[in-house]
Amino acid sequence: MTKQLIVRGAPQEYELKKEAWKSLESHLNRRNIKKVLILHGEKSWAAVKTYFPELSITKAFHYYGGQCTDSAAEKFASLCMEEQFDGIIAVGGGKVADLGKFVAYKVHLPILILPTLAATCAAYTPLSVIYDEADVMLRYDIFPKASDLVLIDPAIILQSPRELMIAGIGDTLAKWYESHAIISQLEVKPVEVQVAEFAAKKCREILLEKSTEALVAIDTQEMNQAFIDVVETNILLAGMVGGFGDEYGRTAGAHSIHDALTVLPDSHQQLHGNKVAYGILVQLMIEDELTEIKNLLPFYHQLKLPTNLVDLGMHLTEEDYQAVAERACAPGEMIHLMKETITPDLVIQKMKTLEEFTR
Structure with missing residues (x-):
């Protein structure tokens, strides 16, 4: 590749x-x-x-x-x-x-x-x-x-709204899962890609470890180091992943699902990071990474990140599913950087399976 x-x-x-x-x-x-x-x-x-x-x-x-x-x-x-x-x-x-x-x-x-x-x-x-x-x-x-x-x-x-920090955490968490889906396919990793991979892994590590304490800082309006670390993870570390990895570290399945959801007007009420967080789970379902989904669900529940379409306040018709899946699989979409062969039918199947799995 x-x-x-x-x-x-x-x-x-x-x-x-x-x-x-x-x-x-x-x-x-x-x-x-x-x-x-x-x-x-x-x-x-x-x-x-x-x-x-x-x-x-x-x-x-x-x-x-x-x-x-x-x-x-x-x-x-x-x-x-x-x-x-x-x-x-x-x-x-x-x-x-x-x-x-x-x-x-x-x-x-x-x-x-x-x-x-x-x-x-x-x-x-x-x-x-x-x-x-x-x-x-x-x-x-x-x-x-x-x-x-x-x-x-x-x-x-x-002083920013708590829900926006949480959305940022959801968006940044995708850096590891999306870059890993691409970089893991490489037999040889250029040094630049190794830097991107390190930054992506660090994103996941810091967010899973420090997000709860960072949100306490917002709730109490008392600065702590966890808050500063999460801010820099969401902005600096997250930017480094694509900055050094370019197309190997920018986006894959999760953001393609986010982008596809924007064709539905009902999705516009949701924050970018919330839709990306949902997209992570769809991507993991496509990869058959059910254990990783199970590992993430307690973190999602703790932060109230959406685990399914119901959590996003969306109820899709069959036509909606088709529209989202076709947009997600459009030629040139980053979802095709995943190792799996991605089709609209597969996306629909995995989105529906995630609904059942997370309820």
Whole structure:
């Protein structure tokens, strides 16, 4: 199996520390950035705007619109050219980060990302997941340039909703299962792939060991080391898996199932990481890894991660199953990187078997 292997290991700079955002202006000055577009979320911005530092440079704040789409990227790219911005700052979650990276790529500007939660590794990775206006996932675009800066204040992320941290844990847990499904097929593992494999294994190890204690930190609003470790696992370690492994370490079955579920409007109410967590179990069912599913179920139940479609609040018709399975098995989908021969009929069978197995 020969896939693309280009190392995009990390942002140019990454910093996690208490009150990290206060150093933002110095980071801008070092890059000679004098006029910035600041893209932000809605609820997240309301929660964190008091922490955003006063900047002496010229700045324009814009709500990003709620989704990373081609049209949104074009809109803000045009704005950057019209207003002659020389940098972009994205403040918020994964979709804001993705849109910021996408716009920055289009207009060749530096992108600085200030995460407000740890629900995905989007702040770390040089790619964007693109959706259409109906919230259906279209594709992901990989960029030839990493983000210029990721600046994390763990105290800000500590205030993010508990369910978003849990979704991030579900999304990051997939790094091991998806990369292992691909890397385990290799007779020779390049050093880059070994780094990706190490990072993926470490993701699983830290999350299974420290997630419960990290969630206690959110519940009590008292920082602990487990919380910081899980934040860095969801952002940094998770980003390293695809960053060093490229197509050997990016996605396989779990994310293909997630992407396929987006064709059903009922799935849009669910967080990305919850759908990926469900996708892990579907992938393991395809691999006939029933023992591993049994091993994971107590962890899922403890965190209230979805173990089946009912937990996702979804009730699929036969037509729904067919639509999801056909999308999951579309040509070019990463599910085909698994060693098994994947067909729509197999996906439907395994999804239905998982429903029975987990009830």
